[in-house]
Amino acid sequence: MSVISSLPIIDLTPFLTPTSTLSEKQEIAKALYTACHDVGFFYLTGHGVPEELQNEVLEAAREFFMTATQEEKQALERKEIDEGGDGARGWQKLGENITMGSGDWHEALDYYHPPLSDTSSGPPYDIVQGPNPWPEKPPHFRSLYEAYIAGLHTVGHALLRAMSLALSSTEDLFTPHLTSPFWCLRAIGYPPLPATSPGISCGAHTDYGCTTFLLADETRGALEVRDKQGGWIGVDPLKGAYVVNIGDMLEVWTNGLWKSTVHRVVHRGTGFRVSVPFFFEPDWDARVEPLQCCLEKTGGVRKYEAKVYGEHLAGRVKGNFYQGGPGKVLKD
Numbered sequence: 415m416s417v418i419s420s421l422p423i424i425d426l427t428p429f430l431t432p433t434s435t436l437s438e439k440q441e442i443a444k445a446l447y448t449a450c451h452d453v454g455f456f457y458l459t460g461h462g463v464p465e466e467l468q469n470e471v472l473e474a475a476r477e478f479f480m481t482a483t484q485e486e487k488q489a490l491e492r493k494e495i496d497e498g499g500d501g502a503r504g505w506q507k508l509g510e511n512i513t514m515g516s517g518d519w520h521e522a523l524d525y526y527h528p529p530l531s532d533t534s535s536g537p538p539y540d541i542v543q544g545p546n547p548w549p550e551k552p553p554h555f556r557s558l559y560e561a562y563i564a565g566l567h568t569v570g571h572a573l574l575r576a577m578s579l580a581l582s583s584t585e586d587l588f589t590p591h592l593t594s595p596f597w598c599l600r601a602i603g604y605p606p607l608p609a610t611s612p613g614i615s616c617g618a619h620t621d622y623g624c625t626t627f628l629l630a631d632e633t634r635g636a637l638e639v640r641d642k643q644g645g646w647i648g649v650d651p652l653k654g655a656y657v658v659n660i661g662d663m664l665e666v667w668t669n670g671l672w673k674s675t676v677h678r679v680v681h682r683g684t685g686f687r688v689s690v691p692f693f694f695e696p697d698w699d700a701r702v703e704p705l706q707c708c709l710e711k712t713g714g715v716r717k718y719e720a721k722v723y724g725e726h727l728a729g730r731v732k733g734n735f736y737q738g739g740p741g742k743v744l745k746d
């Protein structure tokens with residue numbers, strides 16, 4: 415495995431500054447195109463999210479994982495639909511999230527865009543359409559995370575405008591599909607893998623939507639990205655920057671010009687690693703298909719069928735928990 419400390423660095427400032435010029439934006443868009451095409455992963459700076467807020471978000475997650483009791487965690491646990499949950503939101507214990515047939519060695523709190531259907535009459539909920547369960551401790555957890563999520567919406571919209579300019583002469587290719595962008599936020603806690611375990615902290619996978627903004631603590635040597643030759647590249651955190659990768663919907667929109675890059679986490683270090691990825695996604699009902707400008711750049715042959723984002727997400731979430739299947743064996 416090779417470690418590169420030099421993923422491309424993209425500075426989003428011109429897309430968040432009303433006075434910036436077209437040529438300033440085009441310069442960034444060009445670098446962004448290369449990063450998305452050649453690697454699929456990059457560091458994002460100039461995003462405007464204060465480092466202090468990022469640190470508070472990481473610390474609140476750490477506090478929850480390290481100090482909440484088993485009962486407090488279970489009160490927030492993810493439940494299957496027939497158990498009154500939505501199969502997606504809430505706390506997952508170690509080994510509960512399945513990737514490629516094995517349980518991942520992490521615990522997590524998963525949150526999503528508020529439900530699109532009315533939940534006032536209670537369960538049963540549709541898949542991913544239940545309420546978000548927030549912890550009572552630390553007391554500011556919910557307000558902190560809601561402020562953080564709001565901030566990342568601004569960044570998500572700006573980055574998608576930059577990506578649009580990278581692919582075409584307009585910033586608005588994706589705008590019609592981002593009227594109420596779906597999102598997911600995971601607060602993840604990774605104890606080190608047991609020394610003798612062949613296991614994995616988070617198995618190889620792609621993300622499902624537009625772009626992921628990964629915030630992680632200072633732990634090194636955990637996240638790995640698959641390169642075009644099939645090898646693994648270690649990606650260490652860069653203070654204040656986000657590690658950004660593209661998701662499945664951008665691969666479809668670009669007709670495969672930009673690939674949704676496979677990544678995994680192998681945390682064999684000593685400390686307890688905390689990461690908080692934010693997934694910025696299309697509208698739940700967005701019909702995603704190769705864009706004309708991308709068809710032209712890829713020889714005119716359509717390589718992907720149209721996909722409805724919400725259906726894609728629901729399918730992936732079901733797969734993550736063997737819903738209704740052998741996943742129940744993993745529960746206490």
Ligand SMILES: N=C(N)NCCCC[C@H](N)C(=O)O
Pocket residue numbers: 511512513514598616617619620621622693730734
């Ligand atoms: N929203 C996202 N990306 N969640 C990723 C969860 C870990 C990978 C998942 N079990 C899988 O197999 O996709």
Ligand SMILES: O=C(O)CCC(=O)C(=O)O
Pocket residue numbers: 600602616621628630637677678679689690691
């Ligand atoms: O913790 C990380 O560095 C990445 C987590 C991840 O890939 C995911 O949750 O989709």
Ligand SMILES: [Fe+2]
Pocket residue numbers: 619620621677
């Ligand atoms: Fe991921």
